[in-house]
Amino acid sequence: MSAPVLTARGVTKRYAKRPDLIDRGLVATGLKPPGDIVRAVNGVDLDILPAEIVGIVGESGCGKSTLGRLLVGLEAPDEGRITFDGAPVRAGGGPAHLAVQMVFQDAAATLNPRRRVGSQLVEAPVAHGLVDRSDAPAFVADLLRRVGLEAEAAARYPHQFSGGQRQRLNIARALAVAPRLIVCDEAVASLDLSVQAQILNLLLDLRDREGLAIAFISHDLAVVHRIADRVAVLYLGQVVETGRADAVFDASRHPYTQALVVNRLSLDGRLDRLSVLPGEPPSPVSIPPGCLFHPRCPKAVPACAAAAPERHPPAADHWATCNRQDA
Amino acid sequence: MTDATAKADEPLLDLSDVSIVFDTADGPLVAVDQLRLRLARGQVLGLVGESGSGKSLTGFAIMGALDPPGRVGGGRILFDGEDLTTLDPAALRRLRGNRMAMILQDPMLTLNPTLTIGTQIIEAIRAHRPVGRAEARRLAVAAMRRVGIGDAEKRLDSYPHEYSGGMRQRVSIAIALLHAPDLIIADEPTTALDVTVQAQILLEVRRLVEEMGSAWIWISHDLSVVAGLADRIAVMYAGRIVEEGPARTVLTRPRHPYTQGLLRSAPDNPPLADGRLWQIAGSAPAIAHRVSGCRFRPRCPRADAACAEPPPDSGTTHRFACWHPHDGEAVR
Numbered sequence: 233m234s235a236p237v238l239t240a241r242g243v244t245k246r247y248a249k250r251p252d253l254i255d256r257g258l259v260a261t262g263l264k265p266p267g268d269i270v271r272a273v274n275g276v277d278l279d280i281l282p283a284e285i286v287g288i289v290g291e292s293g294c295g296k297s298t299l300g301r302l303l304v305g306l307e308a309p310d311e312g313r314i315t316f317d318g319a320p321v322r323a324g325g326g327p328a329h330l331a332v333q334m335v336f337q338d339a340a341a342t343l344n345p346r347r348r349v350g351s352q353l354v355e356a357p358v359a360h361g362l363v364d365r366s367d368a369p370a371f372v373a374d375l376l377r378r379v380g381l382e383a384e385a386a387a388r389y390p391h392q393f394s395g396g397q398r399q400r401l402n403i404a405r406a407l408a409v410a411p412r413l414i415v416c417d418e419a420v421a422s423l424d425l426s427v428q429a430q431i432l433n434l435l436l437d438l439r440d441r442e443g444l445a446i447a448f449i450s451h452d453l454a455v456v457h458r459i460a461d462r463v464a465v466l467y468l469g470q471v472v473e474t475g476r477a478d479a480v481f482d483a484s485r486h487p488y489t490q491a492l493v494v495n496r497l498s499l500d501g502r503l504d505r506l507s508v509l510p511g512e513p514p515s516p517v518s519i520p521p522g523c524l525f526h527p528r529c530p531k532a533v534p535a536c537a538a539a540a541p542e543r544h545p546p547a548a549d550h551w552a553t554c555n556r557q558d559a
Numbered sequence: 560m561t562d563a564t565a566k567a568d569e570p571l572l573d574l575s576d577v578s579i580v581f582d583t584a585d586g587p588l589v590a591v592d593q594l595r596l597r598l599a600r601g602q603v604l605g606l607v608g609e610s611g612s613g614k615s616l617t618g619f620a621i622m623g624a625l626d627p628p629g630r631v632g633g634g635r636i637l638f639d640g641e642d643l644t645t646l647d648p649a650a651l652r653r654l655r656g657n658r659m660a661m662i663l664q665d666p667m668l669t670l671n672p673t674l675t676i677g678t679q680i681i682e683a684i685r686a687h688r689p690v691g692r693a694e695a696r697r698l699a700v701a702a703m704r705r706v707g708i709g710d711a712e713k714r715l716d717s718y719p720h721e722y723s724g725g726m727r728q729r730v731s732i733a734i735a736l737l738h739a740p741d742l743i744i745a746d747e748p749t750t751a752l753d754v755t756v757q758a759q760i761l762l763e764v765r766r767l768v769e770e771m772g773s774a775w776i777w778i779s780h781d782l783s784v785v786a787g788l789a790d791r792i793a794v795m796y797a798g799r800i801v802e803e804g805p806a807r808t809v810l811t812r813p814r815h816p817y818t819q820g821l822l823r824s825a826p827d828n829p830p831l832a833d834g835r836l837w838q839i840a841g842s843a844p845a846i847a848h849r850v851s852g853c854r855f856r857p858r859c860p861r862a863d864a865a866c867a868e869p870p871p872d873s874g875t876t877h878r879f880a881c882w883h884p885h886d887g888e889a890v891r
Contacts, residue, residue, distance in 0.1 A: 425821055426821060428826070429824035429826070429837060429838040432836055436835060495758035497784055497787060498783050499786050501806065502787065503761060503765055503788075506762060508759045509759075512723050512753075512755075513753070513755075
């Protein structure tokens, strides 16, 4: 097995509201409790290998987007470390800052509407000395071809492309500085089904043809199942289950993953198959003690509220943080 | 035959040759045309299509809620025998929220953030029913219980921002159902919700469909959402209905190549031999770039010279507009 391109160990990110003068006064005089702390990402371990697609799935508020921002160095973790090829990923710079790139959901928001596509795509590689300005046309033509667009596209403006083509441009923008890992945050979520399939196929091609590693963040289990080699399931900022995609989805170990899988809709139209979980994901401000999932878990016993669960089975490729594996 | 049975036989909603146009500086732009659709009482119709196909516009047109410069350009929209396109605004207002109601994707656009949930539900009750405040409050609690909101009495006094996304959408469903409307148009109401919350709400809706006997038009880009609710499914492409029929038949034995391509490109299909997903070439055209004849032909693997002419509308209970339809073989 080749060495991971990216490794995260014990990564934690907290956010707190910055208290204003009145808040500070009230807290100091004991009239108000100290501010809430949001634990967005809470002790995550993750490895991403070359030419591997790792799916990061979970519902809103589970911390998957924050984790993505940490992986590319847009933010620094409060605890733990993220390394790229053994060197630390640092917010705002470091050796990894070109090698890890991000693709966002809203392609229109990442492209400048007033500039031709070609000049936007070549700007970053020229600025970083990766491409000579005289080679720009050939560079852009090659980049566009890699994402399935014609070289003529370089002369057009972003609004002259369809939503799917704009997402291709967005991927080209990320590829322009020759990254080895791209982090896709809900990159196909707003695309129509027929176009979504095209973009997923493009990502699979980039993995196979160019050895690109991809962290694929999504709420859509069916999409992740189809595209990912390995999967990490996030709940309230923690990885509750990870393993090969087929193993996680076809033989889920964690009751939360099982709930996600059974409640995913399919074209067979059978709603009687659904098994509703009580409640909704709690806010990351008030994280329950013990197992994070126990208040909603159909298998929970009183012990689950007492102690945080271990990984079962320990030291396996496919594990879940649940103490009720035999239940 | 008595009047009552005649009425039961006639469709609740009957759209014939409806078009929706936008008036622009360059002349009218036809967004939707040749729309033909019938909906029986108590029936659930899934209206599916990709962005820009005209499915939401169709919903707004039926509600008489198209925003200018959009307008109904022609055709008839018969609701319980009455042509909605000729009704005056006051008559339409008496129908809306009362005999027909709409649920939108983003409940924050439906709910006023500065008023409590209770105030808003009570207002919607008293708009169509002459009841006192206390009675209206009692009805509001019942309406919230009906959509599965526990602790309804207390939660009436909360503001929308104190509700989660799933709870807010339950409230907008509760408001739509207040006056037991004959027709409910739901435009992607579960699209923005998480998997586990979407499952909860779809099961509630399914129960309400059976309990209340309203007819629904459930608009969605997601065939798997519609699959669990709809009796019939209509598929729109580039402003036209290309296929319409019993839900099971459309989902398993589609006749139109677009429907078949859509079903095969869904990620819950097994992968192709090379590990890739099935894909339809190209993308849906913008309104100004729609071709003559069959609008799907630039992307269609079956297209030939014949497709430059408008395709015939074939079939009766299962309709499809295609020169070279599939012969009804199973796709899955």
